[in-house]
Amino acid sequence: MKLERSIELYTKGKRNLVGSVNSPVRAFKSVGGVPIFIEKAKGSKIYDVDGNEYIDFVLSYGPMILGHRNSKVERAVEKALKKGYTFGASTEAEIKMAKLVCEAFPGMDKVRFVSSGTEAVFSAIRLARAFTGKNKIIKFSGCYHGHSDALLVAAGSGLATLSIPGSAGVPDEAVKNTLIAEYNNIDSVENHLANNNDIAAVIIEPIAGNMGVVQPTSEFIQELRDLTKASGVLLIVDEVMTGFRSKFGGAQELLGIEADITCLGKVVGGGFPVGAYGARNEIMEMVAPLGNMYQAGTLSGNPIAMACGIATLKELKKQNPYDKFEKTAAFLERELLAAAKEYGIDLQVNRFGSMINPFFTKEKVVDFKSAQTSNTEQFKTFFWKMMEHGVFLPPSQFEAWFLGTAMTKRDIYKVRSAIKIAMKAVAEKKK
Numbered sequence: 001m002k003l004e005r006s007i008e009l010y011t012k013g014k015r016n017l018v019g020s021v022n023s024p025v026r027a028f029k030s031v032g033g034v035p036i037f038i039e040k041a042k043g044s045k046i047y048d049v050d051g052n053e054y055i056d057f058v059l060s061y062g063p064m065i066l067g068h069r070n071s072k073v074e075r076a077v078e079k080a081l082k083k084g085y086t087f088g089a090s091t092e093a094e095i096k097m098a099k100l101v102c103e104a105f106p107g108m109d110k111v112r113f114v115s116s117g118t119e120a121v122f123s124a125i126r127l128a129r130a131f132t133g134k135n136k137i138i139k140f141s142g143c144y145h146g147h148s149d150a151l152l153v154a155a156g157s158g159l160a161t162l163s164i165p166g167s168a169g170v171p172d173e174a175v176k177n178t179l180i181a182e183y184n185n186i187d188s189v190e191n192h193l194a195n196n197n198d199i200a201a202v203i204i205e206p207i208a209g210n211m212g213v214v215q216p217t218s219e220f221i222q223e224l225r226d227l228t229k230a231s232g233v234l235l236i237v238d239e240v241m242t243g244f245r246s247k248f249g250g251a252q253e254l255l256g257i258e259a260d261i262t263c264l265g266k267v268v269g270g271g272f273p274v275g276a277y278g279a280r281n282e283i284m285e286m287v288a289p290l291g292n293m294y295q296a297g298t299l300s301g302n303p304i305a306m307a308c309g310i311a312t313l314k315e316l317k318k319q320n321p322y323d324k325f326e327k328t329a330a331f332l333e334r335e336l337l338a339a340a341k342e343y344g345i346d347l348q349v350n351r352f353g354s355m356i357n358p359f360f361t362k363e364k365v366v367d368f369k370s371a372q373t374s375n376t377e378q379f380k381t382f383f384w385k386m387m388e389h390g391v392f393l394p395p396s397q398f399e400a401w402f403l404g405t406a407m408t409k410r411d412i413y414k415v416r417s418a419i420k421i422a423m424k425a426v427a428e429k430k431k
């Protein structure tokens with residue numbers, strides 16, 4: 001596999017960029033080797049600067065659900081570009097986008113657009129504190145909610161992969177109001193609620209995607225909703241990854257729960273920087289200018305980003321690819337398990353809608369601890385063999401593979417062949 005030009009750029013980039021990247025997972029640290037540099041992408045394919053072609057399962061960690069440069073989206077973005085980039089005043093596009101988003105989430109009357117998932121989540125936390133007048137929040141071990149200080153504890157993939165317990169530069173005071181519970185363990189939530197009367201909110205990834213894909217059991221998620229409601233604690237559902245991925249709208253609807261505050265990002269911007277948080281009127285009316293919870297942004301609701309988001313959501317709604325995603329994911333699960341069995345490799349596959357995750361372990365993966373039993377050396381071998389055979393996967397055992405609507409049957413058959421070869425390589429390495 002030729003990677004000379006990527007190696008050249010990686011070396012050159014290190015001079016003025018931190019590790020030659022702008023986000024740590026792009027550094028390929030947990031799989032070793034040099035990170036690839038991208039030249040371009042179209043549809044289901046992405047091309048690196050050495051001319052290697054890959055079927056793209058990273059999809060920019062979710063946003064490119066329609067594949068790259070969908071023609072309708074591209075036209076909408078081009079049209080918006082010609083009118084100007086940002087104005088510091090409102091546009092009609094923001095209203096259209098807000099309507100699309102609010103209609104997709106049953107409990108959402110109003111929404112505020114921001115520029116990233118991180119921003120959406122830390123704003124939602126501030127809002128929950130403003131609304132309840134309380135300070136503490138409960139988060140789950142292995143869930144990632146962006147890189148704001150208060151949430152950088154027990155925070156999943158990026159950190160898990162790098163084996164950093166938290167982050168340097170986060171003062172104890174910043175996390176002293178963050179309580180950690182265990183995913184799929186309602187007792188761990190109940191304990192915190194019983195021992196603290198200052199809890200504003202519980203925040204959760206409805207389907208965890210940042211310790212690898214981990215589903216909540218239906219009892220756990222139902223009990224979590226009932227318990228928070230009964231305790232007067234808000235439930236913040238972080239759908240930055242899951243929003244619009246498993247249905248048009250949120251995973252919470254599929255799970256039969258309704259959030260008090262929903263956070264969005266990734267797909268909602270279709271590849272441009274958009275995040276959002278939304279809730280019922282009573283809660284959103286706390287936010288300035290209606291209320292006294294301050295939150296602002298120079299580029300919030302940016303017209304190009306809104307155009308891209310609107311076009312992406314409209315196209316998604318029209319294509320309604322969710323049954324197809326389910327079938328494709330089921331097919332990949334079968335193929336992964338069959339190949340693992342053939343070559344005597346321990347493997348678990350977790351999936352939900354268009355997110356799928358093989359874990360190299362024999363333990364069932366239900367929380368952060370069980371995810372951590374994965375053999376990351378085996379994943380490393382698997383990852384590079386898949387790359388060699390034209391499949392771009394997230395370079396971490398603990399990141400979901402994302403399906404996109406542009407993937408064809410042919411792509412998926414090609415992936416099946418690559419899986420067999422890669423699993424064989426894992427087995428050979430084991431000997």
Ligand SMILES: *Cc1c(COP(=O)(O)O)cnc(C)c1O
Pocket residue numbers: 116117118119121144145146147205209210238239240241265266275
């Ligand atoms: C990606 C992600 C975030 C952070 O979003 P950014 O746009 O990277 O800031 C927050 N929560 C979840 C669940 C995510 O997957």
